[in-house]
Amino acid sequence: MIVARTALRSVLRRPRQALLVGVAITAATAFAAVALLVAANARVALVAFGMVTPPAADVVVVPRGDVAQGAALEVAEGVRALPGVVDVAVEHLGDVEVEAGGVTTTWKLTSDPGGGPLSALRDAPDVGPLEPGGIVLGRRTAERVGVDVGDTVVAGGHELVVAGVGPVREFGQDVGLVHPSDAVAIGGMPPVQMFVVGDVDLAAVRAVAGDAAVTSGPEQRDREARSVGDTLAGVLGGLSVFVALAVVSAVVIVSSTFRIVLARRAAELALLRCVGATGRQVHRSVLAEAACVGLLGGLVGTGAGLGVAAGLVAAARAADLVSAPFVAAPGGLVACVALSVVATVAAALPSARAAGRTAPVVALGAARSSDARPVRVGARLVAAGALTLTAVATGAVAVPVARTDQLTGLALAALSGTLVFAVLVAVGPFLVRWAARAVRPLAARSAALRLAVSNAHRSSRRTAAMTTVLTLGVGLAAALLVAVAGVTADARESVVRTFGADALIPVDVVADPDALVAALAAHPAVDARVVGTDILLDPAPGTDPAALRDAVLDTVPAGTSVYWAGDVLAGIEQTVAVGQLVGAAMIGVTLVVAMVGVVVTLALSVAERRQEIALVRALGVSRAGARRSVAAEAGLASAVGATLGVVLGGAYGVLALRVLDMPAGQPPLVRLALLGAGVVGAAVLAAAVPMRSAGRVEPAIGLAAR
Amino acid sequence: MSQPPVAPPLPTVAGPGLAARAVDLVREYGTGSSRVRALDGLSVDLVERRFTAVMGASGSGKSTFLHCLAGLDRATSGQMLLGGTDLGALDDAALTAIRRDRLGFVFQDGNLLPHLTAGENIDLAASLAGRRADRAWRRELVERLGVADRLRHLPSQLSGGQRQRVAVVRALLGRPDLVVADEPTGALDSEAGAALLALLRACVDEFGQTVVMVTHDPSAAAVTDEVVLLRDGRAAGRVDRPTRRTVLERLGELAAPAGVGA
Numbered sequence: 001m002i003v004a005r006t007a008l009r010s011v012l013r014r015p016r017q018a019l020l021v022g023v024a025i026t027a028a029t030a031f032a033a034v035a036l037l038v039a040a041n042a043r044v045a046l047v048a049f050g051m052v053t054p055p056a057a058d059v060v061v062v063p064r065g066d067v068a069q070g071a072a073l074e075v076a077e078g079v080r081a082l083p084g085v086v087d088v089a090v091e092h093l094g095d096v097e098v099e100a101g102g103v104t105t106t107w108k109l110t111s112d113p114g115g116g117p118l119s120a121l122r123d124a125p126d127v128g129p130l131e132p133g134g135i136v137l138g139r140r141t142a143e144r145v146g147v148d149v150g151d152t153v154v155a156g157g158h159e160l161v162v163a164g165v166g167p168v169r170e171f172g173q174d175v176g177l178v179h180p181s182d183a184v185a186i187g188g189m190p191p192v193q194m195f196v197v198g199d200v201d202l203a204a205v206r207a208v209a210g211d212a213a214v215t216s217g218p219e220q221r222d223r224e225a226r227s228v229g230d231t232l233a234g235v236l237g238g239l240s241v242f243v244a245l246a247v248v249s250a251v252v253i254v255s256s257t258f259r260i261v262l263a264r265r266a267a268e269l270a271l272l273r274c275v276g277a278t279g280r281q282v283h284r285s286v287l288a289e290a291a292c293v294g295l296l297g298g299l300v301g302t303g304a305g306l307g308v309a310a311g312l313v314a315a316a317r318a319a320d321l322v323s324a325p326f327v328a329a330p331g332g333l334v335a336c337v338a339l340s341v342v343a344t345v346a347a348a349l350p351s352a353r354a355a356g357r358t359a360p361v362v363a364l365g366a367a368r369s370s371d372a373r374p375v376r377v378g379a380r381l382v383a384a385g386a387l388t389l390t391a392v393a394t395g396a397v398a399v400p401v402a403r404t405d406q407l408t409g410l411a412l413a414a415l416s417g418t419l420v421f422a423v424l425v426a427v428g429p430f431l432v433r434w435a436a437r438a439v440r441p442l443a444a445r446s447a448a449l450r451l452a453v454s455n456a457h458r459s460s461r462r463t464a465a466m467t468t469v470l471t472l473g474v475g476l477a478a479a480l481l482v483a484v485a486g487v488t489a490d491a492r493e494s495v496v497r498t499f500g501a502d503a504l505i506p507v508d509v510v511a512d513p514d515a516l517v518a519a520l521a522a523h524p525a526v527d528a529r530v531v532g533t534d535i536l537l538d539p540a541p542g543t544d545p546a547a548l549r550d551a552v553l554d555t556v557p558a559g560t561s562v563y564w565a566g567d568v569l570a571g572i573e574q575t576v577a578v579g580q581l582v583g584a585a586m587i588g589v590t591l592v593v594a595m596v597g598v599v600v601t602l603a604l605s606v607a608e609r610r611q612e613i614a615l616v617r618a619l620g621v622s623r624a625g626a627r628r629s630v631a632a633e634a635g636l637a638s639a640v641g642a643t644l645g646v647v648l649g650g651a652y653g654v655l656a657l658r659v660l661d662m663p664a665g666q667p668p669l670v671r672l673a674l675l676g677a678g679v680v681g682a683a684v685l686a687a688a689v690p691m692r693s694a695g696r697v698e699p700a701i702g703l704a705a706r
Numbered sequence: 707m708s709q710p711p712v713a714p715p716l717p718t719v720a721g722p723g724l725a726a727r728a729v730d731l732v733r734e735y736g737t738g739s740s741r742v743r744a745l746d747g748l749s750v751d752l753v754e755r756r757f758t759a760v761m762g763a764s765g766s767g768k769s770t771f772l773h774c775l776a777g778l779d780r781a782t783s784g785q786m787l788l789g790g791t792d793l794g795a796l797d798d799a800a801l802t803a804i805r806r807d808r809l810g811f812v813f814q815d816g817n818l819l820p821h822l823t824a825g826e827n828i829d830l831a832a833s834l835a836g837r838r839a840d841r842a843w844r845r846e847l848v849e850r851l852g853v854a855d856r857l858r859h860l861p862s863q864l865s866g867g868q869r870q871r872v873a874v875v876r877a878l879l880g881r882p883d884l885v886v887a888d889e890p891t892g893a894l895d896s897e898a899g900a901a902l903l904a905l906l907r908a909c910v911d912e913f914g915q916t917v918v919m920v921t922h923d924p925s926a927a928a929v930t931d932e933v934v935l936l937r938d939g940r941a942a943g944r945v946d947r948p949t950r951r952t953v954l955e956r957l958g959e960l961a962a963p964a965g966v967g968a
């Protein structure tokens with residue numbers, strides 16, 4: 001009782017300090033909440049995006065590969081003639097140039113039977129009917145291009161009258177539904193699947209459908225549901241890895257800040273021991289305090305996360321990516337708060353144990369700073385050595401293992417990285433001390449720098465906490481940069497290899513390949529030839545690729561599939577860029593937690609050292625000098641973290657590429673250097689607040705009694 | 707929450723009429739070249755139901771002795787007997803229970819928990835033991851020391867002297883057998899100091915407790931029954947029924963010829 005009350009009181013009396021201690025876990029909890037809510041809301045969008053088979057469809061026929069228009073329609077007629085078939089709808093899909101309101105843009109057009117159970121309009125009786133010569137627009141599309149029912153648009157040269165504005169899935173694109181007969185006439189809209197209604201024998205459909213895949217409706221819907229589930233599990237899994245990284249970083253930071261705060265309060269805890277508190281009671285009071293801090297941080301973080309997620313979902317809705325109402329997932333949010341409490345209590349465990357062992361005489365001023373307590377060097381180095389060996393061995397076997405099982409290979413690489421992080425946590429203080437010793441000669445001429453270096457050396461544990469988390473963040477970022485560079489290079493190479501030309505047309509999608517090659521070759525800008533099963537197209541010597549594109553589009557019949565190497569590469573690069581952006585955002589959270597760690601650690605250590613700073617001020621160090629020493633401490637810690645991070649992260653990036661069997665190529669040295677420099681700069685900037693408070697310390701208090 | 711163990715009553719076998727006894731007590735700080743012998747074979751008897759002052763030069767080991775006596779610190783060697791119990795042989799839990807139930811402390815700067823009010827600080831030991839304090843006794847102590855209207859204040863809102871008196875109430879509330887005080891009047895003006903000394907005197911005379919107090923002030927020592935003198939971590943004689951003059955004389959002798967009389 002008294003234990004909990006004392007703990008709560010101690011948090012409430014110093015709410016600022018509690019927030020400062022907990023801010024790292026607050027950031028991590030906010031991230032967890034955002035991730036959870038985004039996943040919950042993405043689920044709805046993914047279902048809408050992935051569940052495309054209408055409930056009424058009894059059989060789904062998907063043509064294999066590129067099938068000529070006519071062949072598909074023949075299959076459709078064949079199926080329609082089968083006994084038991086009630087209805088058949090062929091879905092055509094394509095990107096078509098549409099002129100609306102005087103502007104021509106590319107729309108995604110889909111064919112729709114216009115009515116009946118297979119129509120997308122089945123649940124919207126007020127829209128339509130969609131008949132030949134008509135088009136139904138998505139709501140946003142109609143708004144964007146400024147047309148309404150009765151207006152005319154021109155699609156692929158065909159005039160269509162807007163028959164309705166209604167429930168078409170838009171996903172941020174310009175979309176429209178057209179009648180199947182118009183889809184055939186417009187061209188460029190190949191048949192992608194056909195839905196069959198009726199009590200019909202699958203084998204009979206297969207007999208008619210040739211080599212097309214025939215599936216029953218329920219099975220197809222099941223498959224879609226499973227695929228949506230898999231995607232969702234993948235998203236959740238990926239997110240939880242990054243949430244875990246952020247939480248681990250926060251635990252390292254919070255653990256360190258707890259140690260600082262409790263060292264300052266050692267006398268208080270010892271006083272509890274003096275008046276008769278058992279070691280367990282003191283231990284528990286620290287854990288209870290940690291729980292309070294975690295609860296506070298969890299509530300603030302979850303609240304902030306809820307706000308951010310609501311903003312993100314609103315933005316997604318504005319971009320038509322989701323239409324469902326916001327999913328708040330209250331159970332998940334409670335779990336986020338619980339995560340914060342558990343993580344904070346776990347972070348406080350070591351300092352709580354130490355606090356329970358505080359000697360009572362410490363209350364009487366007989367003890368010295370606990371951070372100066374010697375770490376057991378030998379045991380740690382042995383453990384670190386063993387872990388390092390295991391990490392190297394795991395990393396080394398990852399590559400050969402990946403040849404047979406890529407997923408296991410990746411898991412081994414990740415395990416190796418985790419082990420290296422554990423090593424860093426164990427030997428961080430020594431690394432910091434070595435680094436401080438190494439730069440000491442450089443600091444010889446400035447009192448402020450000397451002060452910073454000796455501080456980093458003396459409080460090597462707290463400096464190491466900053467460094468370790470920075471290393472993690474920078475390491476992940478560096479690995480991402482290396483991997484992205486490798487993947488991009490690999491994509492470029494494989495596109496060049498598979499295409500062997502600027503563009504290609506598969507021979508089997510054209511009716512008369514020889515005639516087409518002859519027609520293309522006749523054009524002065526085109527160099528066309530048949531190699532294997534493809535017609536390869538290059539710009540004729542002296543002409544540019546743009547001219548090639550115009551020439552090809554002029555020559556080939558409408559609706560012919562032409563694959564452009566440039567387009568494919570641009571598509572891959574765009575995907576990689578999106579992946580990089582998402583990865584950077586995820587890793588950014590860990591870096592933010594690391595920066596929070598720098599600010600909090602320095603702020604607490606300036607508060608702890610006010611007396612000392614005042615004394616050196618009294619002895620002649622200038623205000624700017626005091627500030628500089630804090631900046632130098634931030635610089636030293638972040639330089640160690642950035643260097644380690646870039647080196648280790650780069651190495652693991654290369655390892656990941658090797659595991660994925662991609663050439664590592666030239667590492668992006670400039671970007672890596674920029675990353676390191678940027679992090680050091682950011683850390684020094686982040687130190688601005690503690691710098692200010694160090695500069696504000698008045699020399700007089702150095703001489704006053706405690 | 708488990709109940710902390712309760713200390714067994716102290717059998718009074720440290721010697722006939724002795725509350726505590728130090729035998730060859732040694733306390734060393736530090737290691738190697740920075741080693742300091744704060745107590746260097748100190749042997750002292752403290753008589754029950756007496757008010758004893760401990761005096762000596764700065765650094766002579768007075769505080770160190772008091773810490774060992776109060777079970778706050780452990781001696782490097784030698785015995786510290788409290789009643790018949792050798793404090794050095796107790797484990798931490800037993801020592802904690804003795805501190806909580808049998809001992810009261812007053813130190814120089816009050817030593818209150820900053821985030822608890824004066825009243826909560828007073829009740830701290832009882833709350834930690836899961837007990838309720840004796841209400842009437844608490845009221846009497848609070849009134850005698852003049853802090854009755856300050857109980858809802860935080861330590862930071864009290865004067866140094868008030869903090870000190872709150873700490874005294876806390877020390878006496880559990881009716882401990884032994885009260886130890888390290889320079890308790892150091893931060894007080896002469897009037898408050900006199901009131902505090904009168905209360906410690908009353909502890910002995912009215913309530914039958916044993917009080918041991920470290921002080922540098924000969925006038926304060928004159929209030930006690932006996933002065934124990936320390937020098938370089940060893941006993942250097944006693945003064946029975948001290949007066950300001952006899953104390954000053956003995957302290958003068960102690961300081962004058964270094965190395966003589968040890």
Ligand SMILES: Nc1ncnc2c1ncn2[C@@H]1O[C@H](COP(=O)(O)OP(=O)(O)OP(=O)(O)O)[C@@H](O)[C@H]1O
Nearest residue numbers: 366735736742744763764765766767768769770771
């Ligand atoms: N925690 C400690 N670490 C190292 N040395 C200590 C420690 N505490 C005390 N000492 C040393 O032990 C010796 C005795 O100290 P102690 O505090 O007992 O003296 P004292 O008699 O109470 O002095 P004062 O009258 O100044 O309070 C001194 O030399 C002191 O420097």
Ligand SMILES: [Mg+2]
Nearest residue numbers: 768769770888
């Ligand atoms: Mg002393």
